Amino acid sequence: MTDQSFIEVQGLTIEAAGREIVRDVSFSARKGEVVALIGESGSGKSTIALSLMGYARPGCTISKGQIRVGQRDVRALSKAQLRDYRGRDISYVAQSAAAAFNPVKRIRSQVVEAAKLHNTMSKDAALARQKELMATMALPDPETIGERYVHQVSGGQLQRMMAAMAMMNTPEVMIFDEPTTALDVTTQVEVLKAFKDMIRQQGVTAIYVSHDLGVVAQIADRIIVLKDGQVMENNEAGAVLDRPQSGFTSALLKASEPRRLELDTTPDPDTVLEVGMLTAGYGPIRNNMPRHPVLRDISFKIGKGQTLGLIGESGSGKSTMGRVLAGLLPAAHGYGLLNGRELNITNARKRSKQDRRELQIAFQMADTALNPRLSNADILGRPLKFYHGLGREARRKRVLELLDMVRLPAHLADLSPRELSGGQKQRINLARALAAEPSLVICDEVTSALDTVVANAVIELLVELQRELGLSYLFISHDLGKVEAMCNEVMVLYKGREVERAPRDRLSADPQHSYTRDLVRAVPQLRRGWLEEVTGQGLY
Numbered sequence: 001m002t003d004q005s006f007i008e009v010q011g012l013t014i015e016a017a018g019r020e021i022v023r024d025v026s027f028s029a030r031k032g033e034v035v036a037l038i039g040e041s042g043s044g045k046s047t048i049a050l051s052l053m054g055y056a057r058p059g060c061t062i063s064k065g066q067i068r069v070g071q072r073d074v075r076a077l078s079k080a081q082l083r084d085y086r087g088r089d090i091s092y093v094a095q096s097a098a099a100a101f102n103p104v105k106r107i108r109s110q111v112v113e114a115a116k117l118h119n120t121m122s123k124d125a126a127l128a129r130q131k132e133l134m135a136t137m138a139l140p141d142p143e144t145i146g147e148r149y150v151h152q153v154s155g156g157q158l159q160r161m162m163a164a165m166a167m168m169n170t171p172e173v174m175i176f177d178e179p180t181t182a183l184d185v186t187t188q189v190e191v192l193k194a195f196k197d198m199i200r201q202q203g204v205t206a207i208y209v210s211h212d213l214g215v216v217a218q219i220a221d222r223i224i225v226l227k228d229g230q231v232m233e234n235n236e237a238g239a240v241l242d243r244p245q246s247g248f249t250s251a252l253l254k255a256s257e258p259r260r261l262e263l264d265t266t267p268d269p270d271t272v273l274e275v276g277m278l279t280a281g282y283g284p285i286r287n288n289m290p291r292h293p294v295l296r297d298i299s300f301k302i303g304k305g306q307t308l309g310l311i312g313e314s315g316s317g318k319s320t321m322g323r324v325l326a327g328l329l330p331a332a333h334g335y336g337l338l339n340g341r342e343l344n345i346t347n348a349r350k351r352s353k354q355d356r357r358e359l360q361i362a363f364q365m366a367d368t369a370l371n372p373r374l375s376n377a378d379i380l381g382r383p384l385k386f387y388h389g390l391g392r393e394a395r396r397k398r399v400l401e402l403l404d405m406v407r408l409p410a411h412l413a414d415l416s417p418r419e420l421s422g423g424q425k426q427r428i429n430l431a432r433a434l435a436a437e438p439s440l441v442i443c444d445e446v447t448s449a450l451d452t453v454v455a456n457a458v459i460e461l462l463v464e465l466q467r468e469l470g471l472s473y474l475f476i477s478h479d480l481g482k483v484e485a486m487c488n489e490v491m492v493l494y495k496g497r498e499v500e501r502a503p504r505d506r507l508s509a510d511p512q513h514s515y516t517r518d519l520v521r522a523v524p525q526l527r528r529g530w531l532e533e534v535t536g537q538g539l540y
Contacts, residue, residue, distance in 0.1 A: 006031040006205050007052065007173065012065035014047055014056060014229075016419075021060070022047055022229040029222070034199060034206045036216040036237070038252070039226035040451045041423025045209045046095070048226070049175045052207060053090055054082050059419060069173060088118040091166035095178040095209075095422050096367040097158040100165075101150045107161055108146030114168040126168070133164035136198070138190040140315070152282070152292075155364055155445075156183045156314025156478070160191060170202055177209045178422070181448050184313040184478035185522040192218055193535050211423075211451030213256045214524030217241055218531035225249045238528055255452045256526055260485055260504070261463050263307075270304040271337070272440050272472040273325075273359070278334035278345065280317075280324045281496075288333040294320045295496045298334075302440065305466055307473040309487030309504070311480060311519065316493040318476045319364060322444045325474065326361040327351055339439060357387045360433035364445035364476075366425035370417040376403075376428050377413040383435040402431040405465070407457055423450040427458065434465070440472040447482055459486050480523050484508060492516050 005028035014022035022044040029035045037045040047060065054074045056062050067074040069090065077085060086092075091114070094100050101110055108130055115126040134142035137160035150158060163179055176195070180188045196219055199206050210216050216223060216237070223240040225233040225248065232246040244250045278298040283291025295317040302308045310318050323329040325336070327348030336343035338359055344350040363369035370379055380402055381395040390398060400410050406427040417425050426446060433441050443462070447455040463486055465471055477483050483490055484504045492500040492513065500513040511517045521534060 004031070005029065006033075006070060007035075007207075008066070008068040009048075009052075010066040012048065012051060012067065013063050014044070014051065014060055015063045016057075016060045020063075020229065022051075025065070025226075025229070025231055027224050027231070027234055029205050029207070031205055032199070032203045033221045034208055034219055036208045036210060036220035036223045037226060038210055038213065038216055038223060038451075039232075041211070041454050042228075042421040043226040043451075044229040045211075045226055046177050046421070047229075049177060049207050049209050050092070052173065052175060053086050053092060055086075057418075084118070087114045087171075088120065088169050089171055090173040090175070091169070091171045092175045093163045093166045093177060093179045095181060096365055097162040098150070098155065098365045099367040100162055101158065103150045105149075106146065107148055107150065107153070107158075111146060111161060111165045111168065114165065118169060120169050129168060130164065133167055134161070136167075136194050137161070137164050138187060138194065139164075154315040155319065156187060159183060160187075163191070163195075167198065171204065173205045173207070174199075175207045175209070178211070179208075180210075180212075180215060184311075184316075184519075185480060185524070186518050187314055188215070188478075188524070189522050189531065189534060192531055195219065196531070211455075212524070213241070213252060213452065214526050217526055217528050218524060225252065241526065241528065252452060253526070255456050258481055258484075259456070261460065263463065263486070263488055264305055264467070270339075271301050272304050272306075272339055273302045273343075273474070274337040275300055275325070275345070276335045278321070278324065278331050278336075280320055280329060280331040280334075282329075285330075285332045290332045293332070293496065295324070295493075298493075298498060300491060300501075302472050302474060304439075304472055305470045306489075307466070307475050307487045309483035309490040310474060310476045310493065311478065311483050311490060312493030313515075314478070317496040318478075318493060319444055321493075322361055322442045322474065322476055325359065325442055327356070328361075353387075357436045358439045359442070360436050360438040360440075361442040361444060362426075362430045362433040362446045364448065366417070366422065366429045369429055370425060370432075372416055372418045375414055375416055376420075379417070379428060380413075380432055380435050383432060387436045398435070402435055405434065406431045406461065407454070423454055426450060427454075430458070437469075438471070440474065442474045442476065444476045445478070447477070447479070455482065456485075462486060480508070480519055492519070 007029040010026050012025040039045055051062055111130045112126040115121050130146055131142055139145050220237045223237050227248050232248045276299045280295045281290035281293035312318050324331050331345040336345040377399045380399045384390045384395045384398055399413055408427055430446055447458055475487055487504050490504055490507050491498055494515045500516045508520050511520050
């Protein structure tokens with residue numbers, strides 16, 4: 001690593017709808033250095049990172065500033081030069097892998113596209129490289145997993161496949177935009193180690209966008225803290241973590257500390273949801289068993305005003321559980337009861353309108369859950385009209401109330417999801433579920449796309465709504481800290497089976513199953529060197 005900057009950004013200003021969303025940002029990165037961009041949702045992290053590729057989102061314009069990568073003046077590159085530059089010299093690992101893959105093509109063929117497009121290696125070499133990268137990303141069955149389609153892998157697996165695709169040509173610069181957001185903590189450890197080793201061995205210069213200071217502490221050499229499109233702090237990682245100069249940075253660090261909210265621990269005699277012997281998966285069902293089983297014989301109850309946390313590794317069946325209960329995937333067998341009535345989990349078409357209203361889901365991948373052609377007001381207005389029959393004026397009033405409930409400003413009502421940050425889209429996702437006024441909400445990774453401060457606010461909001469409305473939640477997450485912050489009880493899934501269930505206060509203090517112990521050990525700590533310690537012990 002030399003002292004000469006390989007990336008140099010000076011006075012970068014980016015506008016959207018006549019408003020400066022990034023203002024006078026300057027920073028540099030040396031060859032082989034990892035620079036982290038961290039801040040709230042909407043602070044400009046991803047927008048700044050994308051500008052290094054000479055790209056601005058629709059409606060945005062790079063209006064001022066210089067961007068130099070190596071010997072290139074990025075703003076001066078022609079369209080043809082940009083096409084050659086992107087994917088070969090610089091690559092991007094996006095926040096939402098689901099929006100990046102074509103669902104009708106095998107994943108393998110998409111991973112090797114960069115090599116084909118830029119003619120960097122033969123077809124056989126590209127296929128061999130693809131398998132190598134699948135192993136590097138800690139994916140199961142790396143020799144054959146590329147043969148699958150998008151719907152046949154979990155969200156966390158797909159995110160790692162996108163990283164493999166970006167690494168295909170071993171570019172000089174890699175932009176990682178929340179690349180571990182969809183990963184469980186045990187897999188995150190493996191992937192972070194793989195990223196760090198690859199960056200060091202290949203001399204790749206990396207820009208790492210994240211809202212997770214625990215992750216950033218393990219991989220970044222330098223941290224840039226952003227708020228409202230401006231730099232609050234720019235310093236070596238150790239200095240930012242140990243001696244923050246900005247009050248905003250101090251607030252971020254405080255928000256990253258473990259926390260547990262006060263909950264109502266008094267059992268309620270009323271059971272909102274009861275599930276028994278649920279078995280589900282994918283493919284044709286024969287003899288009450290799917291061809292590709294994911295969940296096996298799962299049973300639980302959730303009382304009124306209570307929260308059951310569901311945690312496990314990518315592919316363990318967490319989201320499959322949510323899809324079955326929401327009526328999006330039929331169970332092979334089992335039974336469900338919602339507020340004492342039968343909830344058909346094998347044929348959702350038989351559910352009543354009341355069943356659909358009382359049980360709502362906030363999806364993991366907001367990019368694919370929200371229609372980009374509709375305004376946010378239209379998206380939130382649909383359940384208000386369908387379930388409650390509200391007229392136009394009443395809908396508008398309630399939409400604004402819902403936005404306020406999820407800590408979003410009123411002016412976002414008339415924008416589309418395309419004009420929002422990842423965290424803002426996820427909060428629209430939650431507001432849509434709340435619009436139905438349900439008795440139970442399935443929260444499928446609802447905080448995974450949010451920065452720590454906003455995620456904590458959403459968790460607090462969920463608990464507050466629970467107290468006020470008597471709501472119950474099935475809270476699905478790979479983040480043990482978030483689960484323990486708001487859940488009365490936690491169920492641990494491993495390979496589709498329940499391996500442990502315990503009150504939140506006991507789970508971390510006295511884990512009984514070996515996988516639960518791995519989960520507890522893999523939660524990132526807010527200090528540099530933790531990743532090397534945990535991997536050096538041979539745990540992952």
